[in-house]
Structures are given as C-alpha cells and as structure tokens.
Amino acid sequence: MHAFGQILKIETRLYLRDFASPLITIALPLALLVVFGLIPAGRERNPQFGDRAFIEYFAPSLLVITLAMAAVNILPVVLATYRERGVLRRLATTPASPAALLAAQLVISLATILVGAVLLIGVGWLAFDVPLPRHPLGFTLALVLGTAALLALGLLVAAVARTAKAAQGMAVPVFMVTMFFGGVYLPRFLLPDFLVRIGDYTPPGVQALLDAWTADAPQPLHLAIMTVIAVIAGATAAKLFRWE
Amino acid sequence: MPVIEVTNLHKRYGDLVAVRDVSFTVEAGEIFGVLGPNGAGKTTTVECVAGLRTPDGGGVSVLGLDPRRDGARLRQRLGVQLQESQLPDRLRVAEALELYASFYRNPADPARLIDDLGLGGKRNTPYKKLSGGQKQRLSVALALVGNPEIAVLDELTTGLDPQARRDTWGLIERVRERGVTIVLVTHFMEEAERLCDRVAVIDGGRVVALDSPGGLVSRVVPEQRIRFRPSSPVEDHVFTDLPEVSSVTRSGGQLVVTGTGDLLHAVTAVLARNQIVAADLRLEQSTLDDAFVELTGQRPAD
Missing domain, CATH: 3.40.50.300 (P-loop containing nucleotide triphosphate hydrolases)
Incomplete structure (x- = not known):
C-alpha cells in the first residue's frame, strides 16, 4: 500500500509534468464551453435541441472529449510505453508490483475525468445557466458506466498492442470514433439518424449523459450496453495483458 | 556458504x-x-x-x-x-x-x-x-x-x-x-x-x-608464446631441449618459442647462458577470449 502511494505520487507528478495531456483533456472542453457560451445563439432555446440551448445540448459532447482523451488516448499509450521500455518488468524485480503502476494510472485517469466533469458542470452552471444534472443518480450512473466502458477499451488497446507505436496506431482510430459518435466533431443534430442511434450505444454513451443531464433518467438499455462493453472489453484486456 | x-x-x-x-x-x-x-x-x-x-x-x-x-x-x-x-x-x-x-x-x-x-x-x-x-x-x-x-x-x-x-x-x-x-x-x-x-x-x-x-x-589454452629477435644466430635445439618448450618457429629474423609452465624464465635463462640478447621480446599469453573461442567455438561478440 505504501509503495502504491509512492507510485501514485510520482506518476501524478509525471502526468502533470507532461502538461499537454492534462491541458487538452481538461482545459480544451472548458475553453470550447466558454466560446459557445459567449455566443448569444449558443444560449438560446431551440426546438431543434429538444427545447434546450445549444450549449446544454453540446455539453455532454464536451465531456466526451475529456473521457476519450483520458481513457482511450493517454492511458493505453502510457501503459504500452511502460511495457515496451521495461518499466513494468523492472518494477517486477522489486518488492513493489507492476500492478501498482497500472492501478496508479487508472486512478489518474479517473481523477482526470472527475475533475474534468466537475469543472465542466460547474462552469456551465455558474457562467452560462447550464442546469446541474437534473437526474443526479442517473447522470452519475451514466458517467460511471460510460467511463468504465471507455477505460476497458483503453486497457484492451494496451493489452493487444505490442509496442508503444502500435498502441498509438490503435488508440487514434478508437479515439476518433469515440469523438465522432460522441458528437464532438459534428454536433449530432447534423448527423443522419442512424449514426445518432449508433452513437447512443458507442462508449461513453453520450445520449444517456444528455438525458440525465437535461431531462430525466437515462434509458436502461443505454446503460446496460455500456456495462456489457465494460465487462467484455475489461475481461478480454485482463486475459491478454502482458507485463513484458 | x-x-x-x-x-x-x-x-x-x-x-x-x-x-x-x-x-x-x-x-x-x-x-x-x-x-x-x-x-x-x-x-x-x-x-x-x-x-x-x-x-x-x-x-x-x-x-x-x-x-x-x-x-x-x-x-x-x-x-x-x-x-x-x-x-x-x-x-x-x-x-x-x-x-x-x-x-x-x-x-x-x-x-x-x-x-x-x-x-x-x-x-x-x-x-x-x-x-x-x-x-x-x-x-x-x-x-x-x-x-x-x-x-x-x-x-x-x-x-x-x-x-x-x-x-x-x-x-x-x-x-x-x-x-x-x-x-x-x-x-x-x-x-x-x-x-x-x-x-x-x-x-x-x-x-x-x-x-x-x-x-x-x-586449463583450456595453456600455451604461451615468446617472440624475439636474437642478437646472434641460435640453433632450435637450444630451446627444444627445455622441458617447457613445445615448438620453435622462425619468421624472418624472428623466433617464436611456444610452450607451457614457466616458459619465460626458462627461455631467458638459456639465452643468458648463451650470451644472446633478445631484442623486441614479447610474451603472448592466452586470454579468456581464446578460452571462450575454444569452449564455445564462437568469437565473443564485441
């Protein structure tokens, strides 16, 4: 436990030292929220967005940026790099376990997502009248399950990739698909209906986040699919993951 | 222990x-x-x-x-x-x-x-x-x-x-x-x-x-070699009579005496007795390199 604490401390320091990663993961969505919030049209209610303002409609997609960056972009590349460079193997020769390093990386991803979500919700609420999640329990569930599904996919990439380069090569398309179906590149009202439906079931499940944030409880099927993806991808990753 | x-x-x-x-x-x-x-x-x-x-x-x-x-x-x-x-x-x-x-x-x-x-x-x-x-x-x-x-x-x-x-x-x-x-x-x-x-x-x-x-x-390559240039002509048997010496070869004006044990002492003693001065004398001993090649049949990577 002591070793885990020390590893977490150092890994957090290394993560923050990297600077670009936390900046894009947390500050980019916030900056976009501020930009759209400052445009008057962004705050007007519009029947196209289910009688919501554009920034209310778009905020869950901004949250997808944080989730996708932390879970399927940064995490797998860091883990694959550590494996390729023998950092995990070296740790296996000490009384500390390489599993502690994996756990520390997961904690950092979760903390990043939590901080990103709290800032996005808080700034939206305080500055731009984006309501706090109307269904807090449903929102928490949707966020937790969506995060779990994406982290499991990130771990799967880390497990399958043999090298850091390969991990990067696999992480980029997964990241872009996540962003696309999360409505980040094109707001979803611009997408054809069938792509929107696919997006409902693509981790992290942006529709469930939107429902719980601005309306009512998320649909159970949306949450169930996230759970299934998390379990299957997570179990496969655990089976395939190699320390060296 | x-x-x-x-x-x-x-x-x-x-x-x-x-x-x-x-x-x-x-x-x-x-x-x-x-x-x-x-x-x-x-x-x-x-x-x-x-x-x-x-x-x-x-x-x-x-x-x-x-x-x-x-x-x-x-x-x-x-x-x-x-x-x-x-x-x-x-x-x-x-x-x-x-x-x-x-x-x-x-x-x-x-x-x-x-x-x-x-x-x-x-x-x-x-x-x-x-x-x-x-x-x-x-x-x-x-x-x-x-x-x-x-x-x-x-x-x-x-x-x-x-x-x-x-x-x-x-x-x-x-x-x-x-x-x-x-x-x-x-x-x-x-x-x-x-x-x-x-x-x-x-x-x-x-x-x-x-x-x-x-x-x-x-154990593996016990032989040593001594090379030198004698100051005056010398017959092979002067060296081959020594128990330490196994062979003598000549190349140009150079003598190469191969043997085991305390080869250097034996050779220099016999040279002194015959009042021959050995110029450019070099003792070549086998190294672990030689032993390695002998044992594994491969050159050590370097």
Missing part, C-alpha cells in the same frame, strides 16, 4: 529450449560471472534466479528461498538490474531513487548512493537527458538502493564507451567491498577477466566450463 544454488535448471519457450541443464553455486561475497554467446541462455538463467520466470525443471534456491514461492521476501534482499530496462523520460534521478527506496524495508540512503555513483550533479536531471553511462549508473543504483545481499547485473556495460565501462567496473568493485554478492552476466571477456572471481561459461543452454578466469585460460 552458497547464497545461490541452481541445480539442473531447465527452461523452454514453446519448442525452443533456452536452458537445457544448468547447475552452479554462487558463494557469499564473490563476483560470479555468467558468460556465453548471445542466445546461450544466460539471461533466462538469471531471470529464473530473480523469480521472473518459472523453471520447467530443476531447482533454484536463493538465500535459502524459492524465488517463485517466496518472491516477495526474496525481492527485499535481491537487487536486479535488467538488460534494456528504462525509466519514464521525465522521471528525475533523485525521484527514481527515492521511489525505489520506498519499496524496501531497509533502503540505502538515496542521496549517498547518488553521490557514490557520481550522479551528484544530475540529481534533478530527467532520465531522458542522461547519457548512456549515466543511465546505466542510475540503473545500477536502483538495483542497490534496497541494500541487497545479492545484486544481479545483466549486460551491465553493453553500449557504454570504453571509459564509461571502466568507470562502471570500478563501481562494481566498490559494491563488492561492501559485502554484496554479485552475479554478472556479460559477453565481454575483458570484463569477466577483470572482475569475476569465478565464471560459468554457458553455451547452448548448458554450463560448458566453470572456473576462475585464470583457471579457465590455463
């Missing part, structure tokens, strides 16, 4: 037999070399000693512990420096040592270790900015930071320039003076000759010889 006992170790990866049958013991306080050509099974052998791999057959006992069953206890007492294991780019020297020190119950003082290894000026330097020699020294420091009783060092000086290599050798000698038993995996004969008390030569997954470096050389 042996601190490491390896008996009939066997390890395969799929169809490939990496270690066929390896046995040796390492005594407390010695520097034990594991030598062999690439792919001979050296690294697999020490990985089994360090508990990183499970042997398919045979036994390994380190400090009386089974590396697989008592891994957690053993790792408190055994320091390992692995081939090609790096650290995160942005991790600083002092951070790395303090982190690793925190894993052990009785760690060495990281600050002193940094000074001992000549990294005092690099305390806050990120790993990425270190030179090859500095990275290697940091790696050795990490293997020693837990105050281990045994240190396993795999391909310690590979990739270092000659000066950095010599500096690292000095370091290993200082570590031994502290009473640490060292297992040194290497394919540099000069390194083994200089540092090791005993060496096991491994080839094709087997121990083909185990002796002191000097013992190996004299």
Whole structure:
C-alpha cells in the first residue's frame, strides 16, 4: 500500500509534468464551453435541441472529449510505453508490483475525468445557466458506466498492442470514433439518424449523459450496453495483458 | 556458504529450449560471472534466479528461498538490474531513487548512493537527458538502493564507451567491498577477466566450463608464446631441449618459442647462458577470449 502511494505520487507528478495531456483533456472542453457560451445563439432555446440551448445540448459532447482523451488516448499509450521500455518488468524485480503502476494510472485517469466533469458542470452552471444534472443518480450512473466502458477499451488497446507505436496506431482510430459518435466533431443534430442511434450505444454513451443531464433518467438499455462493453472489453484486456 | 544454488535448471519457450541443464553455486561475497554467446541462455538463467520466470525443471534456491514461492521476501534482499530496462523520460534521478527506496524495508540512503555513483550533479536531471553511462549508473543504483545481499547485473556495460565501462567496473568493485554478492552476466571477456572471481561459461543452454578466469585460460589454452629477435644466430635445439618448450618457429629474423609452465624464465635463462640478447621480446599469453573461442567455438561478440 505504501509503495502504491509512492507510485501514485510520482506518476501524478509525471502526468502533470507532461502538461499537454492534462491541458487538452481538461482545459480544451472548458475553453470550447466558454466560446459557445459567449455566443448569444449558443444560449438560446431551440426546438431543434429538444427545447434546450445549444450549449446544454453540446455539453455532454464536451465531456466526451475529456473521457476519450483520458481513457482511450493517454492511458493505453502510457501503459504500452511502460511495457515496451521495461518499466513494468523492472518494477517486477522489486518488492513493489507492476500492478501498482497500472492501478496508479487508472486512478489518474479517473481523477482526470472527475475533475474534468466537475469543472465542466460547474462552469456551465455558474457562467452560462447550464442546469446541474437534473437526474443526479442517473447522470452519475451514466458517467460511471460510460467511463468504465471507455477505460476497458483503453486497457484492451494496451493489452493487444505490442509496442508503444502500435498502441498509438490503435488508440487514434478508437479515439476518433469515440469523438465522432460522441458528437464532438459534428454536433449530432447534423448527423443522419442512424449514426445518432449508433452513437447512443458507442462508449461513453453520450445520449444517456444528455438525458440525465437535461431531462430525466437515462434509458436502461443505454446503460446496460455500456456495462456489457465494460465487462467484455475489461475481461478480454485482463486475459491478454502482458507485463513484458 | 552458497547464497545461490541452481541445480539442473531447465527452461523452454514453446519448442525452443533456452536452458537445457544448468547447475552452479554462487558463494557469499564473490563476483560470479555468467558468460556465453548471445542466445546461450544466460539471461533466462538469471531471470529464473530473480523469480521472473518459472523453471520447467530443476531447482533454484536463493538465500535459502524459492524465488517463485517466496518472491516477495526474496525481492527485499535481491537487487536486479535488467538488460534494456528504462525509466519514464521525465522521471528525475533523485525521484527514481527515492521511489525505489520506498519499496524496501531497509533502503540505502538515496542521496549517498547518488553521490557514490557520481550522479551528484544530475540529481534533478530527467532520465531522458542522461547519457548512456549515466543511465546505466542510475540503473545500477536502483538495483542497490534496497541494500541487497545479492545484486544481479545483466549486460551491465553493453553500449557504454570504453571509459564509461571502466568507470562502471570500478563501481562494481566498490559494491563488492561492501559485502554484496554479485552475479554478472556479460559477453565481454575483458570484463569477466577483470572482475569475476569465478565464471560459468554457458553455451547452448548448458554450463560448458566453470572456473576462475585464470583457471579457465590455463586449463583450456595453456600455451604461451615468446617472440624475439636474437642478437646472434641460435640453433632450435637450444630451446627444444627445455622441458617447457613445445615448438620453435622462425619468421624472418624472428623466433617464436611456444610452450607451457614457466616458459619465460626458462627461455631467458638459456639465452643468458648463451650470451644472446633478445631484442623486441614479447610474451603472448592466452586470454579468456581464446578460452571462450575454444569452449564455445564462437568469437565473443564485441
């Protein structure tokens, strides 16, 4: 436990030292929220967005940026790099376990997502009248399950990739698909209906986040699919993951 | 008292037999070399000693512990420096040592270790900015930071320039003076000759010889050669009559006398008796290199 604490401390320091990663993961969505919030049209209610303002409609997609960056972009590349460079193997020769390093990386991803979500919700609420999640329990569930599904996919990439380069090569398309179906590149009202439906079931499940944030409880099927993806991808990753 | 006992170790990866049958013991306080050509099974052998791999057959006992069953206890007492294991780019020297020190119950003082290894000026330097020699020294420091009783060092000086290599050798000698038993995996004969008390030569997954470096050389290639230019003509039999001499050859004005035992003394004595002065005299002794070639049929990689 002591070793885990020390590893977490150092890994957090290394993560923050990297600077670009936390900046894009947390500050980019916030900056976009501020930009759209400052445009008057962004705050007007519009029947196209289910009688919501554009920034209310778009905020869950901004949250997808944080989730996708932390879970399927940064995490797998860091883990694959550590494996390729023998950092995990070296740790296996000490009384500390390489599993502690994996756990520390997961904690950092979760903390990043939590901080990103709290800032996005808080700034939206305080500055731009984006309501706090109307269904807090449903929102928490949707966020937790969506995060779990994406982290499991990130771990799967880390497990399958043999090298850091390969991990990067696999992480980029997964990241872009996540962003696309999360409505980040094109707001979803611009997408054809069938792509929107696919997006409902693509981790992290942006529709469930939107429902719980601005309306009512998320649909159970949306949450169930996230759970299934998390379990299957997570179990496969655990089976395939190699320390060296 | 042996601190490491390896008996009939066997390890395969799929169809490939990496270690066929390896046995040796390492005594407390010695520097034990594991030598062999690439792919001979050296690294697999020490990985089994360090508990990183499970042997398919045979036994390994380190400090009386089974590396697989008592891994957690053993790792408190055994320091390992692995081939090609790096650290995160942005991790600083002092951070790395303090982190690793925190894993052990009785760690060495990281600050002193940094000074001992000549990294005092690099305390806050990120790993990425270190030179090859500095990275290697940091790696050795990490293997020693837990105050281990045994240190396993795999391909310690590979990739270092000659000066950095010599500096690292000095370091290993200082570590031994502290009473640490060292297992040194290497394919540099000069390194083994200089540092090791005993060496096991491994080839094709087997121990083909185990002796002191000097013992190996004299056992495997006992011949020495003396070359010189005699000041006046001399008959072959002057030398071949000596019991130490096995043959005499001539090339140009040069004589080459080959033999065993105290060859130099015998030859110079007979020259003095005959009042012949030997110019350009050179004694050529076999080295561990020659012994290695003789034992494995391969040139040591360099």
